[in-house]
Amino acid sequence: MVAIQEVLNILEPFDYINFSQASKRCRKLSTVKKPYKVFILIKDSPEILTNTDPILYGVRWTKEKEKDATRGDRPYPDQYHEIRVNCFENPLDSMKELYLYARSLMGIEIGFLAFRMSDFKGQCREIVDRIRSTFRGIHNLQINGKDQQQDELQYILDNMKYNCRLEILATTIERLPLKIPETIKQLLIDNGSWITLDYLMSLKMSTIELWNTNLTNEDMNVIFKSWMEMRSLQNLKSFEINLSNRGDFVEAALKDISYKKRPSITGRYSSYIREGPFEVTRKDGRMATIAVCEYPSEFFVAMRPQPPV
């Protein structure tokens, strides 16, 4: 019995699941709960990957019969995805079935769910309706796709249950503002051409990353002043935004703002700082650093308020 448990502890997550399905006795033996975080990719050939660094083990479901029982590995510099491919008539339902079984067996959590809208042209609502009750409590939701319909993207945002981080990498045809739940802690918008100053200042998240916006250095000046006067972005821990004009950043973005230039800074992006860091103080005494950074070849502004004492 001890030897069996030793072997079971070594098994990869999907081998463990398969072992539990070998017989009723095997299912009874597999009652040791091994908590795993999983990554779920909702696309035409959906995938589940376990967060087992440095090798992520995964299963992909496809309709293509010739790919059944093959492998679809993906090497990365610091990670390796080892994926088994299964052929099923209905890939999404098969994936849901395995996920529910794995959840009952191992107590897994969804660390990350990526939704590739372009694979479900005009059918995103239907897909969301099919998966939302199964995939709940998502830590990090990422939405991909180019030139998608605004209402479909909004439907995903309104109906999926995510609780920490939202990454909107999708673009919409309409380029209109999106309604984003205030309950999440982190927001990343990759194609933020629709983001207005008022929209930004209404956000309540503690971590905000906005890229490809049309906001200017003058807008930055309004944002910084608003934070210093405690009128907006009060929960902010980290704010990053693309810089449209590096040349007049100090003159325009820090205009009429009292700041001190700090000699150096440590932490994320410290080696990418090209201008600053400048230290500004909120009216309650809390300080923040503002810097112009370059990474990898794009300039952006990073604002990091100090944690509250």
Next chain:
Amino acid sequence: MSSTEQGTSSAAPAEPTTAPESAAAPEVPESFYYVHGKDKVVHKVSAGALQHSALIHGMISNLGYTEEQAKANPFPFENIDGDILQMVVDWCNQHKGKPTPPEDTNLPKQKEKLFDLVLAVNYLEIKELLTYCCKQVAMMVKGKSPEEIREIWMIPTDAEDEAAEKEAKKRAGKEAAGETAAAAGDAK
């Protein structure tokens, strides 16, 4: 029969010592113990090699046997096949006083032998060898379906399990009935 000399020589330092004999600390003679499996073939193993087995190490640590006493009282492991015990002894000798490598490629390829080795090693509490064996057993089913796993690991099907359970119940019932009848006979 395993060779203890082989085990000792494999653990010896590569460079010969240059210290004069008179200056060297007197060597404590190594003690040896004897074990046998189901086949009754006795294996002579050094205490150093046996340290890998928590079970045997616990048994011998306070014995203080002389060579003759040890020879006269081999440890019997009737639940372990002779060839499996030979593998275990060889492994203990090869890894005597050495840090164990991250992988061991010399494990049996034949699954029945590997399973028997797992059971023996688990019983003898040889942690490192158990880890190697379990890794190899786990690798046998990597990427396999539930049906394939059942076949590879020789897991009974639900129907076979049920039949075996029924049979066991039937046997237990018969035995109980026999005992009742015997008790009634005694009472008369």
